[in-house]
Amino acid sequence: MSHSDEQLQSVLETLEGCRRVLNACDSRESAELLSIVILDVRMKLKGIDSADLKALCDEMLRSAASEPPSPSKQTQDQPRRPLLRVVK
Template sequence: MPHSDEQLQSVLETLEECRRVLGENHVRETVELLSIAILDLRMKVKGVDNAELRALCDEMLRGAASESASRSKQTQDQPRRPLLRVVK
């Protein structure tokens, strides 16, 4: 039986609350596992497949490598642009 977006959103909210509480209690490994589960569920809700995620990661790595090279030429005072934007 397929789950509705509302049900999945409710599960996401619960997982995020669990992650917050565990983070406050310094249970790092479990927080990391929950973060992966949350990402996986968000991808399913938004219709993002593994190939798209891999392409994003590859692009971020290329961008980070070129940014690192150019940063060595620039001053460290300039703000860095964000690589990702969280979508809820």
């Protein structure tokens, strides 16, 4: 692991700690924004560029569009599940 990767890993750990605190304080919107930053740092560590992420999102949307609609238990008042999930 290079020095810059070690620095990014340290930043990532700090950001994840901050997100945990925000979630504990019920600051959902701030925690979600921080999740985007965490995703960006993870992408840099793994060598994934934005074009790769866009291709993944496009493929997921194509797959979702081609699946037959299923009856949903969610109403418009309930939040949608995210299409992407941040993983470690």
